[in-house]
Amino acid sequence: MIPPAADFCFELSPPYHAAGAPARFQSLWLLVRLYYASVHEDGPLPAAALRQRFPATRGLRMLVSRAFADFARWGVEVGWGPPGRVAVALLNPAGRSRGPFWLPASTLQRLRFTLQGQAAGREALEQFLGLHAASTAGADDPLAELMQDLDYWSRLTQAIRDERDGQGRQSGRQTAAAFHAASACAHNDFQQALALMKESLAWRRSAQMDDSRVALKRLGRALAGSRFANAQPTFAAMARIAEAWDGYARGETAAAEASLAQLHASPELQPVFRYNPRVRFECLNLSALLHKQAALSDNQPQRAQAALQALAGALEAAYEADSIDSAQHVAANIGWCLWLFWRQRLIDGERALPAEAMQRQAIRWLGLSEWICDRFGGGNGSAWNTIFLLRVARGNCAGDIHPSLAAFQSNRPFPPSQLGKALKLSPCPFSPAKGYGNWSALAELTLEEHDQGRLPLAPLQLANLLLETLWFQAQEQGLSRAACGNAARLLALLPELRRNERSFFRAELATLPQELLETT
Numbered sequence: 001m002i003p004p005a006a007d008f009c010f011e012l013s014p015p016y017h018a019a020g021a022p023a024r025f026q027s028l029w030l031l032v033r034l035y036y037a038s039v040h041e042d043g044p045l046p047a048a049a050l051r052q053r054f055p056a057t058r059g060l061r062m063l064v065s066r067a068f069a070d071f072a073r074w075g076v077e078v079g080w081g082p083p084g085r086v087a088v089a090l091l092n093p094a095g096r097s098r099g100p101f102w103l104p105a106s107t108l109q110r111l112r113f114t115l116q117g118q119a120a121g122r123e124a125l126e127q128f129l130g131l132h133a134a135s136t137a138g139a140d141d142p143l144a145e146l147m148q149d150l151d152y153w154s155r156l157t158q159a160i161r162d163e164r165d166g167q168g169r170q171s172g173r174q175t176a177a178a179f180h181a182a183s184a185c186a187h188n189d190f191q192q193a194l195a196l197m198k199e200s201l202a203w204r205r206s207a208q209m210d211d212s213r214v215a216l217k218r219l220g221r222a223l224a225g226s227r228f229a230n231a232q233p234t235f236a237a238m239a240r241i242a243e244a245w246d247g248y249a250r251g252e253t254a255a256a257e258a259s260l261a262q263l264h265a266s267p268e269l270q271p272v273f274r275y276n277p278r279v280r281f282e283c284l285n286l287s288a289l290l291h292k293q294a295a296l297s298d299n300q301p302q303r304a305q306a307a308l309q310a311l312a313g314a315l316e317a318a319y320e321a322d323s324i325d326s327a328q329h330v331a332a333n334i335g336w337c338l339w340l341f342w343r344q345r346l347i348d349g350e351r352a353l354p355a356e357a358m359q360r361q362a363i364r365w366l367g368l369s370e371w372i373c374d375r376f377g378g379g380n381g382s383a384w385n386t387i388f389l390l391r392v393a394r395g396n397c398a399g400d401i402h403p404s405l406a407a408f409q410s411n412r413p414f415p416p417s418q419l420g421k422a423l424k425l426s427p428c429p430f431s432p433a434k435g436y437g438n439w440s441a442l443a444e445l446t447l448e449e450h451d452q453g454r455l456p457l458a459p460l461q462l463a464n465l466l467l468e469t470l471w472f473q474a475q476e477q478g479l480s481r482a483a484c485g486n487a488a489r490l491l492a493l494l495p496e497l498r499r500n501e502r503s504f505f506r507a508e509l510a511t512l513p514q515e516l517l518e519t520t
Helices: 024-038 047-054 060-074 093-098 121-130 143-147 151-166 172-184 189-205 209-222 235-250 251-266 270-275 277-298 299-319 324-345 357-374 384-393 405-407 416-423 438-453 459-477 481-496 499-509 515-517
Strands: 007-009 112-115
Touching: 007 024, 024 047, 024 060, 024 093, 024 112, 024 121, 024 270, 024 299, 047 060, 047 235, 060 093, 060 438, 112 121, 151 172, 151 189, 172 189, 172 209, 209 235, 235 270, 235 277, 251 270, 251 277, 277 299, 277 324, 299 324, 324 357, 324 384, 357 384, 357 416, 384 438, 384 459, 405 499, 459 481, 459 499, 481 499, 481 515
Parallel strands: 007 112
Antiparallel strands: none
């Protein structure tokens, strides 16, 4: 008879021990977190959980390597990657730091944790992990809390006012600075973390990603231990979404998806997603962007369908929350995604719909977004609606490499005279009464807003607007001074863009007449 294997015993109070020998805290934390995820959550633990718990750690790979070296010394077997496909001994360590991490059943059954010599239950594990501790700020003396000065609340109110005045974009810098000032006046962890989260989101909306990241790092330090996560589940859910947005902005889609997955997996946060439409909108809107990115980069029709499904849910949540700014955002995303997915045959692969029908529907959604902005005075800090509308309008045109000017001008984009009939909105957001007699006029008026300082655009947005402006100027006017000037201006702007962005614009410029580029 084979004797049963001995249990693995770990002490969770300082100094930490593994079978009587000293244990590294980070390695022990990861093992306990894996155990907790296996017993009380859905099992696999994403690598993002380590980033969130140890935000000051620069190299996640080194942290994981040290942890697995400790696991090997303790005799504990831990897996990584998709669980259950192969034995742990056969896994390739090369991709280990990407996670997710999991415990084989044989290991899970033998783990034993104690706190000061007593068996550690779920609450003790949560305290050790920093997952489930209620906020104690002001709990002992509510009178003392309410007798504090009101600088924090007055500054937070002013920041929210600034955010609403500019709908979170045009006044993004001012709004973020106001939230930063509020965080400096905070009296407790929750107040500071709330202001920091809002500051990070405000910086992101104004395309200041570095500043957003700094605020988010400070938020991570304020959230260490999650001392108020249970008392404020809505805030905790929004903090997860802020972390996911940061991952998305960095291009770390796996981290972003892991943050959203943790929100869905948490028993405390699941009801927040279900019953709070603001949280549901933010989560679905970002999920749609992640699905869209995967669909377009990897040619995955199922991810395109998932993106459209998430956008439909986000639109409902936006209106349920009475968030008109969210509604105009998601309407624009729907229009743009419909066109992109159709162009790449990710939807309607059999081409049951003609190009004009899909153009018309995409334009309707983009028009609805702009109409909402007009009706409610929002959306004044972005040119994306104009850019997307113009790109869809010429989306059925030939993309030959350096066509002759005559061939290029023979293209027939969606007729601007048909906009009113297509949109069926009153007043029409892109009407001749506003000066939009043709597509180039729409582009030129938007560009003029930027040049006169009323609509300051980031380099990427400006480059897109210049591209659409010069395309329609050349198509309608030929080799005009304006078209050639904007082509030269776009070429001069390219060094300010990222490499992949520059590649896109060079490919687009190659579809213009050679004469246009030679005159720049």
